[in-house]
Amino acid sequence: MDKRQCNSSQDPEVRKGPWTMEEDLILINYIANHGEGVWNSLAKSAGLKRTGKSCRLRWLNYLHPDVRRGNITPEEQLLIMELHAKWGNRWSKIAKHLPGRTDNEIKNFWRTRIQKHIKQAENFQQQCTSDKTNDNNHNHHSTSQMSTNMAHHEPMGTTYSSPSYQGATMDPIFPTQFTPLIPDQPTCCPTNDNTYWSMEDIWTI
DNA sequence: AAATGTTGCAACCGCAGCTAA
DNA sequence: CTTAGCTGCGGTTGCAACATT
Structure with missing residues (x-):
């Protein structure tokens, strides 16, 4: 997609850029079975061509079941x-x-x-x-x-x-009354092709 | 309808702190 | 004490989607 991806710097084995659904599933499955932590070895053991850092970020910011997406009240x-x-x-x-x-x-x-x-x-x-x-x-x-x-x-x-x-x-x-700044939006990310998918999709799977 | 500008957000990078060897 | 590896944090970037012209 972007420079980040092409820019796979030193190690061509390391993937960068947006996560695919398959990668998400692998990560979720692996963590479900083995728990989180020790991200570098997790990435390797799970067979993900990602850095531990990237896995951790993806899990904590997006895949973790406790993450609430959508409107900030x-x-x-x-x-x-x-x-x-x-x-x-x-x-x-x-x-x-x-x-x-x-x-x-x-x-x-x-x-x-x-x-x-x-x-x-x-x-x-x-x-x-x-x-x-x-x-x-x-x-x-x-x-x-x-x-x-x-x-x-x-x-x-x-x-x-x-x-x-x-x-x-x-x-x-917030001049007058306190007004929410964000328009309502569905609690998922854009889903047009298979580049994007909702968390519902993933958790359903 | 097309071009251009703006916004929102996922993901990367670099650094600092911690810990085990 | 030193050092290497790992983790977490904050800042930044790039792009898709949306808005405006």
Whole structure:
């Protein structure tokens, strides 16, 4: 599919890129029979041409039965914001307080949804205070730098003093009532060809 | 209808911490 | 003490899907 895949760097035996349904099934079956952990040897023993890291990520972020996919509820949004204000980008820590949510999911959610609102709020404020020409708030990846930098000027482990919300407290981000940011969407991934399949499919099998 | 821009998310990478040898 | 291997974390990337022009 992508560079990642072609880029199979040193070891041509190691597969990269999106997981196939077969690989998912192999991984699920293997873990069902042997349990998880020791990912490198698991990958080998299961016959997957993946790194242990990749297997672990796939299992924890996607295949694990406890993973809840789909909408993040307004309550969860609030919790995420609270915890992020407390801890910054400690996604795994935050994820522990959101059962069924993965750090990756929360991270993505933060970057794609909440940050957008923060950015908007900041722009709005800038417009109010000065008419300075502010360049480039262009592409979607630029916002990430903003957040990560904000959160990571701070040494790990220290308490987080919520710089991200400067000038953008709860109200500017969610002006009136708290409104969910996400449209409803089915709890599965796109399924058009056999590149994508739903978790229901997999667990049914 | 086609081209272009934007968004959401799965997956990869690099680094740090831990532990056993 | 050192080192190698493993795990977990946070940041980043690339692409499909969707929206807009």
